Amino acid sequence: MPDLDDRLRLLRRHARGWAAELRPYALELDRDPDVVLRLLAAPAVTHAAHLQIPAAFNPAPLVLAGERFHLTAALERVVFCEEIAHGDLGMMLALPGASMSGVLVAAIGDRAQQEWFYGRLLDRPTWTFFALTEPGGGTDAGGLRTRATALPDGSGWSLTGRKRYISNALRASVGVVFHRTADGPLGLAAALVETSATGFAAAPVPTLGVRGAQLGALTLDAVPVDAGQILGRHLSPVRRGGWGWQRTFNLLRPTVAAMAVGLAQAACDHVREHRRALRPDERDALARVEGEIEAVRRLTRRAAVEVDSDSGSGHLASAAKLRATRLAADVTRWALRSFGPGARLDQPLLDKFARDAGALEYMEGTGNVQRLAVAAALDRGAFDGYPSATVPPTAAGV
């Protein structure tokens, strides 16, 4: 279902308008991540802060022409995030709200945890963090080294470890920390943690792009955690660990792809707007780029529909993320080239777009992680129209 229905077109049209209001601040945010604090009254910021909250916990969702939007479905998020990223990807990643943590809380949190977490978000603009990546370990959940150690008096755990490249690390007040309680796949857990907790510290990690997201490094030194903070305490260890996480990542991946599509479209539109007299070969190139963007947009929407239908089915989302990341990199560089020598100095917004595109590679699994996922899916016949692999026995195996 690559074409949007009237309801989603309505959402897209409004999101596009809100995003356009953010664009004038894009370069300023690039220089100073605190600029977002001055924009709390902007509609995109207000809506992001109060959306992605399930209907059961959100008495005041977004209402447009009588239609209610919670942004809890991947397809809705894809439409919204593409448009906000079209305004500015750095701003998109700097917004307060449930964001990635909200998807995990919805997937594996119990009712009390959900009430507490979403209540915090509705109370006031609140930034959240999603602490998975560790120094030396990337986003490999199996390699997590942050560890929760049971306290001797049985009152809870003590959480110790380090995280790196965490968006909004310095402005967040609450988030989730992925960790392990024991070795092996059954020892994986995620805890709701407040940044005011004893032993919690955050330091900035300035980056080449998406500087508005204000990435940071977290140090957790014996942060106290009680049973109520362990997400999915009502679930089996598998469901609150790897199984639940995988479903969350599947739901998030189309959103990252949509951000890449929005960024690519922004670069393309910048060329269209600022290079009015295009030579015939440049017009051809522009048409080709627009075709490439539309193709990846449709793939991304299909991926969103697929994970909305089955959150365990993330292979199309991997394909979309893989291709959208390359699209954003290619299109932003093409846009710079189209302005000729000195474009990075004369078109600072395009220079920023090209730097921002670099971030997408590291969000929600690198290119190689997605390539392996796509290859595995092809192997097992997960893609419609492509049968599973039949590997003939080798000579040695006969």
Add this chain to the structure above:
Amino acid sequence: MTTVAPTRWTRPHDTARRAGVEAALTDLYDQVAAGSLVAGPAGHALAPGVVGRAAERVWPGGTPLRGLTGVATVPLPAPVRDADLLAVRGLPAPQAAGWEPYRTWLLGLAWLRLGVSAGLLDRARAHLAGRRAADGPLLRQQLVQATLAEAVTDQLTVRALLTDADPDAGPDAVLVQAHHQLTTSDHALLPVLGATGFTEDGPGRAVYLSHLLADVYLPVRHDVPVPA
């Protein structure tokens, strides 16, 4: 570390590989355009801060900076705003007669940028040697090995081209293509460093500066005059 760069370009190459872009650019300016700002095809310049502030002329051509109108400094992009570099626009671009010496600048710049690319590969290999995934060292994973193999092959190709390049002959378009190949190759290699390559003070910084230099100084291909 040894290099096969022709003696003239050994310093900018090796300095870029080991010490960073600003120092290497100082070497290149010293060799090619001492006391001047080197103007790119659209009249921009990027120079080490000390060199740029002391410059009195525009290279090529030798136009005195004093008295030129419309010359302005340009803010550096946010992640490198603290770099000791001066960015300028509004200079007279190389004219027809200036393309001959400009070819020498492009050649030296290509060696500098090859040094940056080689340094990136050095850093990537060192980074990967210390990293493990679930199934073993990252350096031994086929997808990673393929990326490293492509990168070194790209660099060897450019090195072969530059080693044999005579600054007084040879089509400029080939030299421009060598620059583009370095840019493309860097973009393909950088992700193996993970987010380490995306930090402001990590290995991606030198790569970004290398690409900024290419942006300022590479002619668009159709602007390159065909040699007689």
